[in-house]
Amino acid sequence: MSGKHPVGAGHTGVGAGDTGTTWRKHAGIKARPQLFGKVAHPRGWLHAVPTGVKLAVIAVIGIVALIFRDAAINWSMFAVLVVLGFTARLRVKHFLRTWIYVAVLVAIVMGLQYFFGSMESGLAVGGTVFACVQAALILTLTTSVAQLLDTFTVLVSPLRFFGANTEAIALTASLMVRAISHISGLLGEAERAARARGLDSSIRARVVPAILRSVKYAQDTGRALDARGIVD
Numbered sequence: 001m002s003g004k005h006p007v008g009a010g011h012t013g014v015g016a017g018d019t020g021t022t023w024r025k026h027a028g029i030k031a032r033p034q035l036f037g038k039v040a041h042p043r044g045w046l047h048a049v050p051t052g053v054k055l056a057v058i059a060v061i062g063i064v065a066l067i068f069r070d071a072a073i074n075w076s077m078f079a080v081l082v083v084l085g086f087t088a089r090l091r092v093k094h095f096l097r098t099w100i101y102v103a104v105l106v107a108i109v110m111g112l113q114y115f116f117g118s119m120e121s122g123l124a125v126g127g128t129v130f131a132c133v134q135a136a137l138i139l140t141l142t143t144s145v146a147q148l149l150d151t152f153t154v155l156v157s158p159l160r161f162f163g164a165n166t167e168a169i170a171l172t173a174s175l176m177v178r179a180i181s182h183i184s185g186l187l188g189e190a191e192r193a194a195r196a197r198g199l200d201s202s203i204r205a206r207v208v209p210a211i212l213r214s215v216k217y218a219q220d221t222g223r224a225l226d227a228r229g230i231v232d
Contacts, residue, residue: 044088046142051151054143058135065128071120074127081134085141094141095134102133149174175221182217186210 046054061081065074085095106126113122153170160166190210199205 042089044090044142046084046088046090046138049142051139051143051147052154054139055151058132058139061135062132065131069121069124069128071123071127074124074131078127078131078134081131081138085134085138088138088142090138090141095137098133098137099130102129106130145174179217179221183210183214186213186217 061077065077068074082095106129109125109129110119110122113119113125149170152173153166156164156166156169159169187206187210190213191206193209194200194202194205197205
């Protein structure tokens with residue numbers, strides 16, 4: 001009997017393991033939101049299109065929308081982009097939340113245009129916003145951050161003939177993309193902390209902690225770069 005483990009001890013060990021697993025699940029540590037390069041799956045034909053081509057298409061869409069400012073043209077471009085997205089195996093769930101946010105903004109703009117201008121101009125503005133946002137969505141859903149940064153590095157490479165440090169510019173872009181997602185996560189954490197303290201309506205309780213932690217993040221990043229001799 002002495003050589004056997006007591007039933008209670010064995011049961012306690014299992015319980016401790018379960019408790020540890022439960023604690024880790026509910027520890028409140030959540031992954032940072034990834035706003036860029038969150039590539040949609042399954043992959044479609046747009047994923048294989050070179051990033052430079054997609055950026056060029058976005059530039060053309062923006063130029064056409066700003067030059068013509070025609071409601072029919074802009075909304076037609078939006079409809080074509082939606083169809084292209086669906087043919088590339090993108091789904092409605094990839095767009096729906098952004099469409100809702102943009103729709104609220106466009107409704108406000110169109111209301112102002114109706115009272116101070118004309119409904120036609122409001123429809124043109126709405127079509128421009130939706131077309132440009134849809135093009136940007138397709139780009140981010142079918143392109144990774146690494147591909148975007150590689151293309152950006154190629155685009156700025158001619159600046160080296162003017163004495164610019166293109167490697168530093170590319171690094172700055174990379175840090176900016178990372179910082180946007182990190183700061184977004186800090187704002188979410190600050191909002192959850194304020195809600196837990198019953199301060200849902202306090203802007204100060206939600207914003208000030210996020211600002212302070214963002215400043216600390218910038219300082220830590222600067223010290224890390226300095227320690228590696230990347231910046232002077």
